[in-house]
Amino acid sequence: MPRPPRQSDGRRPAHIPHPHTVFPLETAEAAGAETLVAKIKGVQTKKKYKPVAQKVRSVVASCPDDFRIERKIIGDPLASMPKLDPxxxxxxxxxxxxxxxxxxxxxxxxxxxxxxxxxxxxxx
Structure with a gap:
């Protein structure tokens, strides 16, 4: 099925429905047949996997000094901890x-x- 023409701003014309729109089924009397007939068949697609060429790979590098964590532990942090009774x-x-x-x-x-x-x- 060919794609409908687009407006100059890239949107679909108002009278042409989106292909994923679900339409009600026509009844047998309205369709003139004994079975139910869908007006337009909706198409569902899933997102394609990312190609390996676009894979994010980690780089081995040292951390800049601006982001380095400096720990300044003064004294014994366990000194104020209460003793457990055995x-x-x-x-x-x-x-x-x-x-x-x-x-x-x-x-x-x-x-x-x-x-x-x-x-x-x-x-x-």
């Missing part, structure tokens, strides 16, 4: 961490932590 107290519910949530966590992740690690986690 023998925590038995679990007691606090805030949103209820006994129900503790049991659910233990049930859904068996074997992830040892028993001692699990007691310390519940103490936090």
């Amino acid at each position: 023998n925590p107290a038995p679990f007691r519910p606090q805030g949103r961490y209820t006994e129900e949530r503790m049991l659910q966590l233990d049930r859904e992740h068996p074997g992830f932590l040892t028993e001692a690690e699990r007691r310390i986690m519940h103490d936090l």
